[in-house]
Amino acid sequence: MNISVLNGPNLNLLGQREPEIYGSTTLDDIQTRMLNYINDNSVVLEFMQSNKEHELVEVIQSVMGKENQFIIINPAAFTHTSVAIRDALQATKIPFIEVHLSNIYAREDFRKKSYFSDIAMGTISGLGANGYLLALNHLLTLKK
Ligand code: DQA
Numbered sequence: 261m262n263i264s265v266l267n268g269p270n271l272n273l274l275g276q277r278e279p280e281i282y283g284s285t286t287l288d289d290i291q292t293r294m295l296n297y298i299n300d301n302s303v304v305l306e307f308m309q310s311n312k313e314h315e316l317v318e319v320i321q322s323v324m325g326k327e328n329q330f331i332i333i334n335p336a337a338f339t340h341t342s343v344a345i346r347d348a349l350q351a352t353k354i355p356f357i358e359v360h361l362s363n364i365y366a367r368e369d370f371r372k373k374s375y376f377s378d379i380a381m382g383t384i385s386g387l388g389a390n391g392y393l394l395a396l397n398h399l400l401t402l403k404k
Pocket of ligand 1: 336337362
């Protein structure tokens with residue numbers, strides 16, 4: 261099983277960015293926690309963060325057609341704007357879980373619209389860094 265963990269703009273600042281909303285865990289900490297969580301050599305986790313929409317589109321296209329490929333994605337601000345990333349996920353048909361650290365439904369109105377939720381396997385929002393581990397846990401239960 262291959263799992264790409266994709267993070268959108270400003271998530272490179274996790275830990276120092278509005279910790280009252282996003283917590284004090286850094287993206288590196290999240291990656292370490294995810295890697296420690298799997299004790300199975302047949303699961304390959306790949307991490308990528310970008311502030312650029314086209315780079316996220318390209319990485320999604322680059323794993324197209326790989327067997328047993330899944331994506332965990334926090335599109336960050338692109339959640340509320342990006343038809344391009346949505347289209348990439350839909351075009352490649354890669355099953356994905358949408359994760360948000362904060363509860364996007366309990367914040368400003370513009371955050372309540374996600375371009376991803378209706379085509380995601382599921383969405384986890386508001387459970388902080390644990391959301392990534394919960395998404396990973398779910399994918400591991402699907403492993404054949
Ligand atoms: C976020 C929520 C988005 O609204 C915001 O733009 C982010 C992070 C979250 O993880 O809570 O950058 O996706």
